Amino acid sequence: MTTTTALTTTRPAARVVDAVKVYGGGDTAVRALDGVTVTFPAGRFTAIMGPSGSGKSTLMHCAAGLDTLTSGTARIGDTDLGGLDDRRLTLLRRDRVGFVFQAYNLVPTLTVAENITLPLDLAGGRGDPEWIDALIDVVGLRDRLHHRPAELSGGQQQRVAVARAFAGRPDVVFADEPTGNLDSRSGQEVLGLLGRAVRETARTVVMVTHDPVAAAHADEVVFLADGRLVDRMDSPTADRVLDRMKAFEVPS
Amino acid sequence: MVCLGSALLPAVRAGLTAPLAALRETAVDTSGASRPRAVTGTALIALAVALTLAGVLVAPSVWLAGAGAVLALVAFVVLGPVASTTAVRILGGPLHRLRGVTGALARRNALRSPKRTAATASALMIGVAVVSLFTVFGASLKATMDQTVSRSFAGDVAVSAPSFGAGGSGLSPRLADAIQEVPEVNTAVGLGRGVAEVDGEGRALTVTDPVALERTFDLGKVDGSLRDLGTDGIAVTEKEAGRQHLATGDTAQLTFTDGRKETFTVRAVYGRSELAGDYVITRAAWAPHRTQDSDSLVAVTFQDGVSPDAGKAAVEKVADRYGNPEVQTRDEYAQSSAGGIDMMLTLVYALLALAVVIALLGIANTLTLAIHERTRELGLLRAVGQTRAQLRAMVRWESVLVAAFGTAGGLALGAFLGWVLVRASDGASDSAFAFALPPAQLAVVALVGCAAGALAGLRPARRAGRLDVLRAIATE
Numbered sequence: 001m002t003t004t005t006a007l008t009t010t011r012p013a014a015r016v017v018d019a020v021k022v023y024g025g026g027d028t029a030v031r032a033l034d035g036v037t038v039t040f041p042a043g044r045f046t047a048i049m050g051p052s053g054s055g056k057s058t059l060m061h062c063a064a065g066l067d068t069l070t071s072g073t074a075r076i077g078d079t080d081l082g083g084l085d086d087r088r089l090t091l092l093r094r095d096r097v098g099f100v101f102q103a104y105n106l107v108p109t110l111t112v113a114e115n116i117t118l119p120l121d122l123a124g125g126r127g128d129p130e131w132i133d134a135l136i137d138v139v140g141l142r143d144r145l146h147h148r149p150a151e152l153s154g155g156q157q158q159r160v161a162v163a164r165a166f167a168g169r170p171d172v173v174f175a176d177e178p179t180g181n182l183d184s185r186s187g188q189e190v191l192g193l194l195g196r197a198v199r200e201t202a203r204t205v206v207m208v209t210h211d212p213v214a215a216a217h218a219d220e221v222v223f224l225a226d227g228r229l230v231d232r233m234d235s236p237t238a239d240r241v242l243d244r245m246k247a248f249e250v251p252s
Numbered sequence: 253m254v255c256l257g258s259a260l261l262p263a264v265r266a267g268l269t270a271p272l273a274a275l276r277e278t279a280v281d282t283s284g285a286s287r288p289r290a291v292t293g294t295a296l297i298a299l300a301v302a303l304t305l306a307g308v309l310v311a312p313s314v315w316l317a318g319a320g321a322v323l324a325l326v327a328f329v330v331l332g333p334v335a336s337t338t339a340v341r342i343l344g345g346p347l348h349r350l351r352g353v354t355g356a357l358a359r360r361n362a363l364r365s366p367k368r369t370a371a372t373a374s375a376l377m378i379g380v381a382v383v384s385l386f387t388v389f390g391a392s393l394k395a396t397m398d399q400t401v402s403r404s405f406a407g408d409v410a411v412s413a414p415s416f417g418a419g420g421s422g423l424s425p426r427l428a429d430a431i432q433e434v435p436e437v438n439t440a441v442g443l444g445r446g447v448a449e450v451d452g453e454g455r456a457l458t459v460t461d462p463v464a465l466e467r468t469f470d471l472g473k474v475d476g477s478l479r480d481l482g483t484d485g486i487a488v489t490e491k492e493a494g495r496q497h498l499a500t501g502d503t504a505q506l507t508f509t510d511g512r513k514e515t516f517t518v519r520a521v522y523g524r525s526e527l528a529g530d531y532v533i534t535r536a537a538w539a540p541h542r543t544q545d546s547d548s549l550v551a552v553t554f555q556d557g558v559s560p561d562a563g564k565a566a567v568e569k570v571a572d573r574y575g576n577p578e579v580q581t582r583d584e585y586a587q588s589s590a591g592g593i594d595m596m597l598t599l600v601y602a603l604l605a606l607a608v609v610i611a612l613l614g615i616a617n618t619l620t621l622a623i624h625e626r627t628r629e630l631g632l633l634r635a636v637g638q639t640r641a642q643l644r645a646m647v648r649w650e651s652v653l654v655a656a657f658g659t660a661g662g663l664a665l666g667a668f669l670g671w672v673l674v675r676a677s678d679g680a681s682d683s684a685f686a687f688a689l690p691p692a693q694l695a696v697v698a699l700v701g702c703a704a705g706a707l708a709g710l711r712p713a714r715r716a717g718r719l720d721v722l723r724a725i726a727t728e
Contacts (some may be wrong), residue, residue: 061722066635066721066722066725067722086640087639087640087641090634090637090638090639090640091637091639093635093636093637094636094637094638095637099635099636101632101635101725104628104629104632104725105632106632107357107629107632107633108629109357109360109361109363109364110356110357110360114353114356118353118633118636118637119636119637121352121353121356122353122354122633122636122637122638122639122642123637124352164636
């Protein structure tokens with residue numbers, strides 16, 4: 001597995017420019033995103049933070065091709081998502097994006113092993129067996145491969161989700177509150193896995209969270225408020241993130 | 253009342269569900285595949301088969317066989333949830349290799365709730381069972397006709413009034429004589445039908461020239477002689493003779509429709525009845541009692557060396573003058589005898605098509621509900637890269653699997669019931685019934701069942717495909 005080089009960090013894995021997302025219309029219209037421009041560099045772990053209603057989930061959904069922007073552009077690598085129809089968007093998510101959601105990440109009828117390779121199976125390929133084998137060891141699920149999700153703890157389920165997200169070596173993995181439903185120890189494990197994937201195998205992770213401790217695992221934190229990008233912070237610590245959050249909660 | 257009754261069980265069950273169990277998401281509901289159910293179902297099946305076999309083979313009784321058949325149906329419904337797991341596993345086995353993860357998911361989904369799968373499929377199962385029952389019974393009747401004609405009809409062509417089988421509205425009695433005059437013809441024998449009471453029951457008599465009859469029909473082993481029945485002689489089949497303890501030389505009293513009683517002497521006992529009937533008397537013996545003189549069938553044998561086509565043409569020429577009845581070769585005659593069966597089957601199929609359509613609506617409804625329940629899971633699948641087309645295919649294949657299970661169960665049940673019906677008819681009636689499983693027709697039934705499943709899945713699949721990914725993920 002390759003190590004991070006200075007070159008790869010300069011290439012954007014995902015990027016949104018002047019992103020505007022309006023829900024509804026007329027008087028009840030809500031501007032969830034109000035002109036956000038942000039780049040998620042390859043090989044980096046970026047956290048998106050902000051109070052609830054700040055538009056952080058919407059930003060993630062639009063950047064990941066789960067939702068479409070009202071105006072502005074979203075790109076994964078060099079691909080402009082605005083020009084893709086539903087089928088192409090789906091194929092892009094399958095082949096180039098990984099997902100870890102807050103809950104209900106796994107297909108209950110599939111085994112752990114099948115859940116991990118689901119995107120690859122949907123593509124009809126086998127992926128890279130060595131990479132997947134290594135992933136299984138990293139997330140520590142070798143003895144659970146033939147279990148069903150219902151037989152796993154919440155933390156184990158999230159670890160399966162992490163393994164699935166990285167199985168196809170995607171350009172970028174989006175994680176939406178991946179530790180939101182976990183106790184702190186399991187949460188630490190999952191965050192540790194995401195961090196290791198970025199630092200040891202040069203993957204790219206974008207994580208939405210409201211937890212300063214979780215955000216501290218990232219290389220960089222971007223802060224969102226009222227649909228706008230308001231700040232960014234390199235090499236965050238939990239205390240600094242917490243202070244920053246408090247700071248912009250006061251004026252608003 | 254029916255509505256109330258059918259709502260009772262689910263209502264009670266809903267009341268019994270523990271609140272926490274209701275909150276938990278259960279992926280696989282195995283409630284249907286319990287051991288007691290398997291044991292009860294198997295016991296019921298065994299009992300049903302035992303009853304049926306007893307009713308068919310040991311002590312022929314239509315009632316016993318019927319009870320067994322009904323019990324078999326009940327056993328199938330009870331065993332459904334247990335069987336559905338195994339059946340869907342087997343039927344869906346090739347899906348994984350055929351359709352990859354889409355097929356595998358469809359198979360797992362069909363396995364999710366054995367009880368629901370079984371309940372959904374049971375309507376189709378019963379429909380298909382009835383269709384295949386009639387298909388098997390119809391084919392068996394045809395095979396019986398075929399066997400009867402080929403076994404006992406030794407003639408070359410048969411002339412019959414254009415109607416079902418040999419019943420007919422009647423041929424002129426002079427037709428047989430006229431055909432006899434044709435140089436190509438060796439023997440032409442007319443068969444008429446008469447009725448008389450023998451041994452306390454109304455019996456069909458065959459009124460004919462016994463000597464010519466023997467030449468055109470294979471009567472099996474003949475004890476005594478058909479040569480001189482005269483006006484007071486009768487020939488009886490072995491079966492009837494055995495039943496009434498008659499032998500050649502004994503007498504039997506016949507009460508005719510005109511009320512007169514006459515004593516006949518049994519002059520011959522013959523082996524095969526089928527086309528010739530169970531009792532044969534001469535025209536002379538029948539003449540005083542007849543109300544209308546007509547033949548229902550004229551059996552014709554050609555002279556040696558006459559080609560079938562030439563002979564048939566010659567007979568047709570004569571028949572033309574007598575109301576143009578149908579002249580048929582042996583095969584044609586056997587086929588037209590079965591023509592009524594086809595018509596009956598067409599009617600039955602038309603009615604059953606309706607039942608199958610209703611069964612399909614049931615499958616579609618259950619699937620639509622299931623899709624609603626799985627909204628989040630479907631959203632997840634779409635998010636990680638399942639295309640709309642794959643999602644639709646997954647739903648359609650699940651539908652096909654459920655339908656295939658119902659169809660397979662229905663075919664098995666229908667074939668069994670068909671066999672029971674044929675055997676029971678065989679035991680209850682005088683004539684021998686042949687059992688036939690028509691492979692082509694049953695294959696068509698199987699195909700139609702599965703294709704109907706795909707059809708039933710179309711709408712739910714379209715609906716699932718329209719699902720909004722984001723909203724599906726957000727659904728609680």
